[in-house]
């Protein structure tokens with residue numbers, strides 16, 4: 001993938017204008033489609049991590065695999081890489097020795113670099129991961145009773161400037177490739193020792209049982225890579241996480257939302273956070289482009305909308321900003337008719353953050369109104385606060401270490 005320039009997805013770094021802090025209207029960053037040449041250039045190794053099955057097939061054929069064998073080889077290699085977690089072709093013992101040598105000559109299996117790991121008092125793990133170009137993203141693993149959720153990133157920084165979100169203060173550097181997104185899941189499985197030994201079955205209790213695209217970046221602005229990466233994570237012969245165990249969270253990129261259902265099939269969450277356009281314009285500035293009505297109209301048409309596949313509305317609780325009883329009642333009215341669940345998120349402060357967390361009684365009163373209106377309204381327990389791993393606190397460590405810039409944003 002991006003580690004080898006010549007055959008990788010070429011990341012189009014956003015131009016200067018698109019990374020301005022006022023970039024709420026920024027168009028999605030485009031990414032070249034990965035095309036495998038018919039013949040691989042000499043002296044170049046392709047990273048297999050992040051290739052879709054068709055891309056892997058093309059790559060194997062380009063390396064000299066007979067077309068008739070290609071499908072079978074894809075299946076074998078896929079299982080080694082994504083089921084057993086093997087990174088060394090020499091260990092792929094169901095392949096002939098000379099074919100393994102050919103693979104080692106033309107390909108590699110490389111993950112992003114794990115730079116550091118912090119473990120919170122509550123068991124939450126935060127990983128700092130370095131990708132090609134020396135950029136860094138954060139990944140968070142949250143263990144809970146009977147499940148483990150991995151929160152992964154899709155971009156380095158973010159073009160959007162949600163004013164409650166630490167990542168939003170870090171300008172967008174680039175989109176991640178599919179390999180860098182899948183690589184985060186694989187790194188976490190490495191760290192947790194979750195790969196089964198070759199010959200053994202995977203354990204019934206999964207340590208990484210759920211994946212949420214709620215880390216750094218707006219996933220719908222990096223759609224193709226996210227789609228390909230989640231396709232790999234869901235593939236039943238590899239990591240095999242069911243589509244209902246994957247949740248994509250968007251701030252509201254309206255034109256791309258339906259594709260989440262039709263092309264990925266995972267669960268959808270909306271970073272909602274306000275009940276009037278006036279307040280949402282401040283909290284989630286993409287609202288100036290697609291306002292609450294446009295967003296909700298799109299959600300009412302969402303292809304997978306049903307009681308069994310409810311949309312999650314995320315709502316960060318900000319003291320005196322969006323946490324009144326009137327807000328709760330408005331929220332219920334706004335989402336009427338949409339099978340939904342509302343996740344209430346006590347605000348997690350970060351250095352320079354312009355907001356305060358709502359008082360606990362206020363959060364409970366807000367939750368109660370929503371609950372009585374017939375919606376599940378769980379209050380998310382803050383996790384990993386002591387290591388700045390909680391929701392909305394992620395930011396590349398290198399960025400965080402830079403001199404804190406004055407924050408020009410403030411609620412009116």
Ligand code: SF4
Nearest residue numbers: 158160162165168217
């Ligand atoms: S909440 Fe999401 S979309 Fe908004 S600034 Fe943070 S990372 Fe970007």
